[in-house]
Amino acid sequence: MANTNVNFVLHAHMPFVRHPEHERFLEEDWLFESINESYLPLLRMLKKLRDNNINYKMSICFSPTLITMLLDPLLQKRYISYLKLHIELGRKEVKRCSREQVEALEMAKTYLASLELNLKEYVSLYEKNILKGFKELKEQGYLELLASAATNSFFPVYSEFPIAVNAQVEVGIQTFIEAFGYEPDGFWLPELGYYPGVEKILAKHNISYFPASSQSVLFSETRCDTGVYRPVRTENGVTVFPRDYQTTSLVWSQDGYPASKEYREFYRDIGYDLPIDYIGPYIHEPEVRVFTGFKYWAITEKGPNKDYYDRDKAMKVASQHALNFVYNISQKGRAVRPNLNGQDPLFTLCFDAELFGHWWYEGLQWLETLLTEQNSECASISFISPKDFINNEYKNFQPIKPCLSSWSNGGFAKIWLDGSNNWIYRHTHKAIERMVELSERFPNQQSLKKRFLDQAAREVLLAMACDWPYMIYNDTNSQFAKNQLISHLANFNVVYSNMCKNAVNTEWLVKSESRDAIFPRIDYNIFEIYNCNNL
Amino acid sequence: MILVDIGNLSFQELKYLAKQEGVEDYENLSKDDLIDELSDIFDIVDGSIQLNNRLLSTSGQRYVNSLSDSATQKEVKDLPGVESLTExxxxxxxxxxxxxxxxxxxxxxxxxxxxAKLLEEDETYLQNVFLRVTLTNNDTNETSFYDINVDKDDTCWSINLSDLGCTYQVSLCVKNDANIIIALAQSIALTVPLPYWFKHSEELESNPVLFNSSFSSIITRQGDYKDTLVVKSVMTKLAHGDNNGKY
Structure with missing residues (x-):
């Protein structure tokens, strides 16, 4: 009989990258790699479990920028081109490996088969809209879907501007409803970034729960009797599911499962290893080496000496790791139970969806074993739906005042206010102030001016994405991140400076709408000050 | 910034605008007719545009068409109106x-x-710029402050918050040689909580189950923990406490 509950949440997100002005754009590959290696294989695995009568429950949040990109015809078309190009590479690889590198032949065949299956399912089964598959699983009771902020904005650095946070929430929910056809119950705070008061904005939009980091509860001024092993509720009644960092770190840490030597090495890819005259057509011009997804080596050890990847062996290890994970949760559940006043513990575990399949190739095998095992008769853990859990146990949740927190390193907002990226907020805050000014000065416009102002609202939201400061902090693609950020701010400034002169730049508008084609039904009036009264 | 009269818009652009503004039969109108129609719609009166009952002097320069050079039809590379970010x-x-x-x-x-105003009043003001950090204890309402001297060219600062359980507000101040202080601007007030477990770590020391159900959750299996002031403090207290190695 299960007596430890697990609330398993995946967060699928990609920053908004869409450049129709280029035939191929390097950073658009992030989306294609994720669809290829995570989203489609995840969907396949979840459907397989369903078809095998495995009764699982888990939650997924698709960020609004990702939803937009998954539904965008241009990117859909480009993904198909990406698949076809990589299938062509796969066929070449099977031939090359059978001639020159037989140790890698099985994996080359595996990748090719996976690409061909992806193309078939993407085009024929999902008709280019993979969200349909997830929606189907939601309707069948396997998945719960969470909404999120419009552009993955880290809310604590915008606490001075509840109107902007409200706009992020409202547009995020609007995007969710358009994609899935119903109002969400749960909300993913980007980076689990919580600041006291954000629950008022969530409650205004009928959000009943959100996951948060461990620190939200542990550093509360209120004595929380149940630690992070039971949900709590805020003063206005929104339920908080505090994440268990310790259990999560079995996976998500430097020495977590994915670092095991049998697993596939992510960073060794033929895009970097093979001669340019062979790999040239499959990387970016001019000779910019990129990941192709064809990786033949195991992690083995630190340094360049690697063993060939043995898929069967690695998948067995992944299954063992899943069983070890179940064991750890069960043990921890027993350890914390005496302090829970007879109530069953609940572990909230949150991960980036792209970890599974893309970064951690065997991660989907691990997850499949986990979901299957919890279904076995002797299992002592049970994966639950947060909504069901609230319906059954809400009255037992302790009311507390959560603390400022996030799931980032350190648990608060430090990496978003680092010396490398704190210059950003002078500009994004000013853009918000100016957007509020525009909506006050030019309320309820029609036609061209409305479109101009709507575009300004889009650009402000896009500039607020926390992906840009994160990449700058992490020094990964930092120049790209700076360019994206500055471009969105500069676009906003075009509208602001033009509107101040009572002008509309028509050609710019048309081009901007075409380039930053996101949130088609946005209404700039969300930045009017009355929207944040009492928030 | 390139500003052009509505009369300088291309025929295509005028048609586009007319369509947006709902001009009937816009496709069959001549260029001059389109300009007349649009001028009426946009209330261009003697070179001014009426907006919300206010007259804005724009010399009729209502629309900006700036991405294409009208003479050569080539795209202008540096987008007019896209100002680089100011510091x-x-x-x-x-x-x-x-x-x-x-x-x-x-x-x-x-x-x-x-x-300029400060310089006019007393040029020494701008030699002494500082931040005044005011903290109000959330329990007692007692208020105190500390000052952080900054250079006149500084524009940002990381501020150490000395106490938990306080509400902080930062004022941008200047003072002259006569010690007269002027507060130029004040930030919003932000509250730093005093975490319950920071105040009551002795409860954790004496109760391993309680510790397990709370703080063990931020310790990895390797024994690393989330490095924050509060955690450090609790850990230090625990390390020095008489817990008989229960942890």
Whole structure:
């Protein structure tokens, strides 16, 4: 009989990258790699479990920028081109490996088969809209879907501007409803970034729960009797599911499962290893080496000496790791139970969806074993739906005042206010102030001016994405991140400076709408000050 | 910024605007007719545009068409109107955010107008710019402050927050040689909580189950923990406490 509950949440997100002005754009590959290696294989695995009568429950949040990109015809078309190009590479690889590198032949065949299956399912089964598959699983009771902020904005650095946070929430929910056809119950705070008061904005939009980091509860001024092993509720009644960092770190840490030597090495890819005259057509011009997804080596050890990847062996290890994970949760559940006043513990575990399949190739095998095992008769853990859990146990949740927190390193907002990226907020805050000014000065416009102002609202939201400061902090693609950020701010400034002169730049508008084609039904009036009264 | 008269728009653009503005039969109108129709719609009166009952002097320059050079039809590379980001904005303000429970970050600007006024009054004011951090204890309402001297060219600062359980507000101040202080701007107030377990770590020391159900959750299996002031403090207290190695 299960007596430890697990609330398993995946967060699928990609920053908004869409450049129709280029035939191929390097950073658009992030989306294609994720669809290829995570989203489609995840969907396949979840459907397989369903078809095998495995009764699982888990939650997924698709960020609004990702939803937009998954539904965008241009990117859909480009993904198909990406698949076809990589299938062509796969066929070449099977031939090359059978001639020159037989140790890698099985994996080359595996990748090719996976690409061909992806193309078939993407085009024929999902008709280019993979969200349909997830929606189907939601309707069948396997998945719960969470909404999120419009552009993955880290809310604590915008606490001075509840109107902007409200706009992020409202547009995020609007995007969710358009994609899935119903109002969400749960909300993913980007980076689990919580600041006291954000629950008022969530409650205004009928959000009943959100996951948060461990620190939200542990550093509360209120004595929380149940630690992070039971949900709590805020003063206005929104339920908080505090994440268990310790259990999560079995996976998500430097020495977590994915670092095991049998697993596939992510960073060794033929895009970097093979001669340019062979790999040239499959990387970016001019000779910019990129990941192709064809990786033949195991992690083995630190340094360049690697063993060939043995898929069967690695998948067995992944299954063992899943069983070890179940064991750890069960043990921890027993350890914390005496302090829970007879109530069953609940572990909230949150991960980036792209970890599974893309970064951690065997991660989907691990997850499949986990979901299957919890279904076995002797299992002592049970994966639950947060909504069901609230319906059954809400009255037992302790009311507390959560603390400022996030799931980032350190648990608060430090990496978003680092010396490398704190210059950003002078500009994004000013853009918000100016957007509020525009909506006050030019309320309820029609036609061209409305479109101009709507575009300004889009650009402000896009500039607020926390992906840009994160990449700058992490020094990964930092120049790209700076360019994206500055471009969105500069676009906003075009509208602001033009509107101040009572002008509309028509050609710019048309081009901007075409380039930053996101949130088609946005209404700039969300930045009017009355929207944040009492928030 | 390139501003053009509505009369300088291309025929295509005029048609586009007319369609947007709902001009009937716009496809069959001549260029001059389109200009007349659009001029009526946009209330261009003697070179001014009426907006919300206010007359804005724009010399009829309502529409900006700037991405294509009308003579050569070539695209203009540097987008007119896309200003590069300014380092500072022309305003006097200060903004304050919390990095964690022991650090905050403030950025500010002093407008040229404010600077000019200060210089006019006493040129020594701008030699002594400082941040006044005011903290109010959330329990007792007692208020105190500390000052952080900054250079006149500084525009941001990471601020160490000395106490938990306080509400912080940062003021941007100047003072002259006669010690007269002027507060130029004040940030919003932000509250740093006093975590319950920080105040009551002895409860954790004496109760392993309680510790397990709370703080063990932020310790990895390797024994690393989330490195924050509060955790460090609790850990230090635990390490020095008489817990008989229960942990």
């Amino acid at each position: 500072l904005y022309m305003e006097t303000s200060i903004h304050f955010m919390l990095s964690d429970l022991s650090w905050g970050f403030a950025y500010w600007s002093i407008s040229p107008l404010t600077k």
